Amino acid sequence: MRIVAIRDIVSPIRSNIANAYIDFSQMTASVVAVVTDAMVDGKPVVGFGFNSNGRYAQHGLLGERFIPRLSQAKPDSLLDGEGLIDPARCWAAMMANEKPGGHGERSVAVGVLDMAIWDAVAKAKRVPLWKLLADRYNGGQADEKAWVYAAGGYYYPGKGLAGLQDEMKHYLGLGYSCVKMKVGGVPLAEDLKRIEAVLEIVGAGERLAVDVNGKFDLTTAIEFGRAIRDFGLRWYEEPLDPLDYLAHAALATEYAPPLATGENLFSMQDARNLIRHGGLRPDRDILQYDPALSYGLVEYLRTIEMLKAHGWSPRRCVPHGGHQFALNIAVGLQCGGNESYPQVFAPFGGFADDCAVVDGRVSLPDAPGIGFERKADLWAVMKEIA
Incomplete structure (x- = not known):
């Protein structure tokens, strides 16, 4: 199983509301697709991810640091013993050359990609994510x-x-x-x-x-x-x-x-x-x-x-x-x-x-x-x- 493409877009969150601190009328989210060469029912497996509300889209960090690190990693270095993409190995690749501490916006960018990778792995195994985690x-x-x-x-x-x-x-x-x-x-x-x-x-x-x-x-x-x-x-x-x-x-x-x-x-x-x-x-x-x-x-x-x-x-x-x-x-x-x-x-x-x-x-x-x-x-x- 190999990652063959990673794409991201910025999408608005449609909420004209406010809490005690901020309003959400200008809030955005990053959406990513991790495309793999694994095939299920004749179609390539694609994993999807996005960031939760309350933090803005991470297009810059994704494009400058985290997507390139995944894309440029040696394919075999991202695999587990079954030949599937290993989320932990992908996480390590994304966080290469990052200093500890400072868990602000980069945690959101990594989280978006992590979500998509888990989605792809569960699809490749043909099980819901909840069952994969339980097992x-x-x-x-x-x-x-x-x-x-x-x-x-x-x-x-x-x-x-x-x-x-x-x-x-x-x-x-x-x-x-x-x-x-x-x-x-x-x-x-x-x-x-x-x-x-x-x-x-x-x-x-x-x-x-x-x-x-x-x-x-x-x-x-x-x-x-x-x-x-x-x-x-x-x-x-x-x-x-x-x-x-x-x-x-x-x-x-x-x-x-x-x-x-x-x-x-x-x-x-x-x-x-x-x-x-x-x-x-x-x-x-x-x-x-x-x-x-x-x-x-x-x-x-x-x-x-x-x-x-x-x-x-x-x-x-x-x-x-x-x-x-x-x-x-x-x-x-x-x-x-x-x-x-x-x-x-x-x-x-x-x-x-x-x-x-x-x-x-x-x-x-x-x-x-x-x-x-x-x-x-x-x-x-x-x-x-x-």
């Missing part, structure tokens, strides 16, 4: 279904409480039992009214999570936590700057209910620093590392092993991103669930068209690879570079 790394065990929650509740222009409630009613109608909403973008009193309005719809605090997107300082995070702690919320997400581990540890002494964070940490080393120094509690807190943004699945596997060594279960991991790649990982590695974007970040958010959510859970199709071809609006973008 290789989890003793053949996989979850039949994954718990998922609907992420929304963004600040839309002109959107009031009634519109927010209608949005959450829609998610419940789609089969979700838990939802998440953005907070921190308006004064506390206004956010409390928004939270109470959503609780009227979902019925219980455990069915609602709130997300600050790293906006608060410690004093504000503590104040907000005191205001919401009696709601019994599913979790209080990213209340602080993601790299301020000491502040997280301080907040954990003041806020006893579950905290969630990690989506803006892009390496095993940063993930480990959070576990070592962030004061998080493995019996209740949620880790949201996004494999598509953090050097891909090769690095995520290292992160899972690090967590186990520190006494954390993969069940505490609920990846950020709301995409099919993370969903396959959640099922195959038996994580705690996966984020979902049923209405935003088109065409990248959401799952395959034939994967219905029932009672807050979703099963994956028995289709080779990640399953992008079964999501019509996303496949319409990807097939252009196939």
